Amino acid sequence: MxxxxxxxxxxxxxxxxxVTELKFSNLYELIVCVMLSAQCTDKRVNLITPELFKAYPSIKDLANARLNSLKSYIQSCSFFNNKATNLIKMAKAVCEDFGGEIPLNEKDLKSLAGVGQKTAHVVLIEWCGANxxxxxxxxxxxxxxxxxxxxxxxxxxxxxxxxxxxxxxxxxxxxxxxxxxxxxxxxxxxxxxxxxxxxxxxxxxxx
Structure with missing residues (x-):
């Protein structure tokens, strides 16, 4: 037409x-940013993440995070209780099921807690330039x-x-x-x- x-x-x-207005420097930071951005502004996420990534600089650090400590870093984000739980579950699954490497295909990404189709697609769009x-x-x-x-x-x-x-x-x-x-x-x-x-x-x- x-x-x-x-x-x-x-x-x-x-x-x-x-490209996205979310600020990240690696794939781990990208997936966390995209998960936090659900029903929350990119501007708010960008205010949260510098201290968050100082506290948890890797997927392994996030997998070992204490729930209440993680919540304290993201409490100004919408639905922070659910997001904190899902972030830890996501990180544990990446470490246990994918050898600490965040998968770069839709099916495996969607198997992670808190990662639906939109989140998976945004990660693949921003990291891989996927169509x-x-x-x-x-x-x-x-x-x-x-x-x-x-x-x-x-x-x-x-x-x-x-x-x-x-x-x-x-x-x-x-x-x-x-x-x-x-x-x-x-x-x-x-x-x-x-x-x-x-x-x-x-x-x-x-x-």
Whole structure:
């Protein structure tokens, strides 16, 4: 569909090979950051992680963490109780089942506690440049406002976007995240600044 190809082209041209705003220096830090970012802002995660990674600099250190101590480092993060439990379980599984090496395939990643499809895809997108789409709240909103999907779930929305765009999904995912975060915001979208305004018929559109 011509309109969808134009949307794809505009995303790729306005965002030049975009990457996540999460700050990490290795694969271990990346998976922790992505797990913490669920229903929490990247900005908040980036405030938490410097001290967290000082306390637990490796996957082995995290596997041996005491739950209450770990909670104290991430308590300003949403759902920190569940996340602390899952982080330790994830780290233990990596050490026990994968020889201390975080797996880089979707099936094994999803076997880890706290790692669903979106988290697995974001890790593979950011670390490997994998041709995956991941649907967070921003991507879900943008996809529906642009009438790229009418699906009710993130997983089904991901299927629609993957079918429509086919390639460059890693960059398109991050472009849609940034676009949703800064332009096509949930409240008060900046429609007058939007490079896709001429293609948008959303009821949320501001004339």
């Amino acid at each position: 011509k309109r969808n190809l134009e949307i794809k082209h505009l995303f790729l041209s306005h965002f030049d090979k975009p 995956f789409m991941a649907v967070d709240t921003h991507v879900f909103r943008v996809a529906h406002r642009l009438d790229l999907s009418k699906a009710k779930t993130p997983e089904a929305t991901e299927e629609d976007l993957t079918r429509i765009f086919k390639d460059n999904l890693n960059y398109l995912h991050q472009a849609m995240v940034l676009f949703g975060r800064y332009t096509c915001k949930a409240k008060n979208p900046l429609c007058e600044q939007c490079f896709l305004a001429h293609l948008c018929k959303s009821k949320d559109k501001k004339a």
